[in-house]
Amino acid sequence: xxxxxxxxxxxxxxxxxxxxxxxxxxxxxxxxxxxxxxxxxxxxxxxxxxxxxxxxxxx
Numbered sequence: 001x002x003x004x005x006x007x008x009x010x011x012x013x014x015x016x017x018x019x020x021x022x023x024x025x026x027x028x029x030x031x032x033x034x035x036x037x038x039x040x041x042x043x044x045x046x047x048x049x050x051x052x053x054x055x056x057x058x059x
Contacts, residue, residue: 029040038050 031038033050036050038048041047041049
């Protein structure tokens with residue numbers, strides 16, 4: 001399993017209100033970081049994605 005990162009790379013930050021497509025993720029691991037949810041995609045154990053907003057994304 002991928003290791004939990006010490007820092008989060010903000011270069012991939014996406015605004016929940018943007019029109020960018022929501023990626024299909026195959027959740028491999030996850031944890032809660034305060035009020036944020038962080039997941040790791042099964043296809044890349046080094047790619048951790050953190051939600052900074054409680055907004056529900058729909059497809």
